Amino acid sequence: MRSALDLDDYNLEETLQIVSGFGSDCYGYLVTPNVDHVISYCGQAEFRALYEQATFVLLDSRFLALMVRFFKGQVLRVCPGSDLTAGIFDSIIKSDDVVIMVGGSSEQTRVLRHRFGLRALHHIDPPMNFVRDPVAIEACVREVESLSPFRFCFLAVGSPQQEIVAQALKRRGLARGLALCVGASINFITGNERRAPRWMRRIGIEWLYRLLQNPKRLAYRYLVRGPRIFFLLWRIELRAKRLVAPRDSA
Secondary structure, three states: OOEEEEEEOOOHHHHHHHHHOOOOOOEEEEEOOOHHHHHHHHHOHHHHHHHHOOOEEOOOOHHHHHHHHHHHOOOOOOOOHHHHHHHHHHHOOOOOOOEEEEEOOHHHHHHHHHHHOOOOEEEEOOOOOHHHOHHHHHHHHHHHHHOOOOOEEEEEOOOOHHHHHHHHHHHHOOOOEEEEEOOOHHHHHHOOOOOOOHHHHHOOOHHHHHHHHOHHHHHHHHHHHHHHHHHHOOOEEEEEEOOOOOOOOO
8 A cells, every 4th residue: 555654845954943832832743754754654554643643743864865866766855853953952942942852861851951052851760661551641741731831842762653642642632842752862962872984974873873782772773674665665755845935035
């Protein structure tokens, strides 16, 4: 069966402009599909539903963009989630903005508070594999809602856990602010993991650097599951759209 994934066609700079003006008077959530997510999107109806309700869907993978350009002749803008997260902390969040981090550690929260002078950064630490426990999901969602309205809520608990929480917040309709499904992005900002050199990121082989850094954890994802994307490229249509005009654009 052929699938279609709608992508918001913005690069990093444009996305930073858009999210900076999102505000705290409504709720939305942002996802950044990589190769692994696209594979899940093609094969799992439940995962597709999580993406279809997202406010923003930004392509995370330069590797996937290169493959689409090579095989299909289609040019897609890329907004890496790790770069977006770093940009938000560096240039958008103000010291008194209410910011929530779901996942990560207390030490990472301390580092972020100190480095960026954040006086209203809150940390929520759900239990391992909490997505399998409806009670634990409910507790996490309620805690986020108790801190609303917020400027940003960074969901750093891996996929699909973070998307499930983001969708639950939308369904309940109580939270206000922008939630971002950011995966391991906080690890890079706080130094818990090293990012690939810039030249590797630019040519789309950041995945190789991560594999070499942690082969035991990532070998299956990149070497067994990942190659499925070459088959799925012909079964999925990536549709780029631009619904929001970034400020200062023509």
